[in-house]
Amino acid sequence: MAVSATVAVAGAGLAGLSAAWELSGAGATVVVLDAGRRSGGVVVTELRDGFVVEAGPDGFLAAEPDIQELAREAGIGGRLVDQLTSGSSLWTGRRMEPLAEGQAAALLGIQGVTQSAMDCGFRSFATGMADLVEALVARVGPAIRPAQGVTGLAPATRGWRLSLGGGSTLEAEAVILALPAWVAARLVAAAGVPAARRLDDVIYYPTTTVSLAYRGDQLATPLAGTGFVSAGEWAGVVRACSYSWLKYPGRAPPGHALLRAFVGPLDDGPAAAAHAELASILGIKGLPLWSRAFTWPRGLPRYKPGHAGHVAAVRERLARLPPLAIAGAGFDGAGVSACVKSGRAAARQVMERLGRA
Numbered sequence: 001m002a003v004s005a006t007v008a009v010a011g012a013g014l015a016g017l018s019a020a021w022e023l024s025g026a027g028a029t030v031v032v033l034d035a036g037r038r039s040g041g042v043v044v045t046e047l048r049d050g051f052v053v054e055a056g057p058d059g060f061l062a063a064e065p066d067i068q069e070l071a072r073e074a075g076i077g078g079r080l081v082d083q084l085t086s087g088s089s090l091w092t093g094r095r096m097e098p099l100a101e102g103q104a105a106a107l108l109g110i111q112g113v114t115q116s117a118m119d120c121g122f123r124s125f126a127t128g129m130a131d132l133v134e135a136l137v138a139r140v141g142p143a144i145r146p147a148q149g150v151t152g153l154a155p156a157t158r159g160w161r162l163s164l165g166g167g168s169t170l171e172a173e174a175v176i177l178a179l180p181a182w183v184a185a186r187l188v189a190a191a192g193v194p195a196a197r198r199l200d201d202v203i204y205y206p207t208t209t210v211s212l213a214y215r216g217d218q219l220a221t222p223l224a225g226t227g228f229v230s231a232g233e234w235a236g237v238v239r240a241c242s243y244s245w246l247k248y249p250g251r252a253p254p255g256h257a258l259l260r261a262f263v264g265p266l267d268d269g270p271a272a273a274a275h276a277e278l279a280s281i282l283g284i285k286g287l288p289l290w291s292r293a294f295t296w297p298r299g300l301p302r303y304k305p306g307h308a309g310h311v312a313a314v315r316e317r318l319a320r321l322p323p324l325a326i327a328g329a330g331f332d333g334a335g336v337s338a339c340v341k342s343g344r345a346a347a348r349q350v351m352e353r354l355g356r357a
């Protein structure tokens with residue numbers, strides 16, 4: 001059975017939720033379709049025994065306004081928290097050496113971070129990044145349809161017809177694809193923009209984050225700073241490690257420590273491998289109280305040269321079709337604040353095209 005909606009947003013990650021927030025604020029009828037069962041995309045926060053465990057992003061640059069403006073609009077401006085400590089180190093395989101601010105991001109291949117933005121430090125939310133997702137879902141939640149992946153997109157008499165997993169369809173006057181680049185590339189190409197296949201050039205690197213909880217007295221030497229990076233010839237299993245409980249307030253109960261390691265692809269046992277390596281680097285005694293690993297087969301996106309030009313060319317073609325916009329980390333920057341900005345901009349653009357701005 002086909003039902004109609006004014007604007008369909010595909011993807012309930014931060015970009016899609018931000019678009020839906022903007023659209024519902026502008027009075028549009030919105031339907032948010034996500035292939036998964038929960039909202040937030042790669043934003044996943046788990047609360048366990050008084051610890052705050054982040055599976056995906058754990059913060060954002062304090063210099064980035066968009067995510068903070070949205071948080072304030074959503075009524076959780078008071079939940080923004082500042083980074084408690086600064087400075088990171090390079091593990092040379094023998095000892096820790098201090099890194100200049102910004103060097104850690106460069107070593108990890110994080111794109112688009114300027115030195116002046118790094119100088120302003122980082123922020124997060126009191127009980128983790130999911131605070132923002134929850135605040136957005138509180139308003140747009142009724143519009144969200146989980147486990148409804150978009151499998152096809154075709155022009156309809158008035159707007160677009162979306163094919164959904166399970167064989168149903170949905171018609172919408174406008175569509176925002178806030179999807180990973182490889183998914184959006186296929187849908188947009190099939191909808192009549194062959195050039196969109198190039199959007200699939202975005203490389204999503206696999207990564208696993210392992211959070212490990214310890215008693216404070218298990219750490220032989222006191223740690224300082226936000227963590228360390230282990231790159232190049234010294235890289236072992238652990239590529240980088242955040243001292244999460246030193247970085248942001250409230251990440252571990254008093255007298256406890258929470259580490260978060262980024263590890264590369266491993267056949268099995270990322271938590272045991274991360275603990276063994278961290279125990280040797282940081283002098284940790286005994287086993288962790290518990291550990292939690294999350295694997296992202298396609299994690300942080302990285303753009304190839306020419307990316308911005310491809311995205312602009314696709315957007316130019318989309319302007320000739322019924323209102324259809326692309327948004328999110330695959331196109332406009334991988335950071336959470338860039339995703340918020342991208343989602344809201346897409347929403348404003350389709351409202352303008354619908355003559356409702």
Ligand SMILES: Cc1cc2nc3c(=O)[nH]c(=O)nc-3n(C[C@H](O)[C@H](O)[C@H](O)COP(=O)(O)OP(=O)(O)OC[C@H]3O[C@@H](n4cnc5c(N)ncnc54)[C@H](O)[C@@H]3O)c2cc1C
Nearest residue numbers: 011013014015035041042056057058149150328329335336
């Ligand atoms: C491990 C990790 C750590 C990170 N750390 C940071 C950090 O500290 N700071 C920072 O700023 N950024 C960080 N990032 C990057 C940032 O979190 C992401 O780039 C951003 O959250 C992506 O948001 P998005 O909405 O564009 O995409 P996603 O969160 O990927 O959302 C896309 C949504 O689309 C859905 N979907 C997929 N296919 C379909 C389909 N066919 N139909 C419908 N729905 C579909 C998915 O289920 C998902 O919910 C990190 C990312 C990772 C993976």
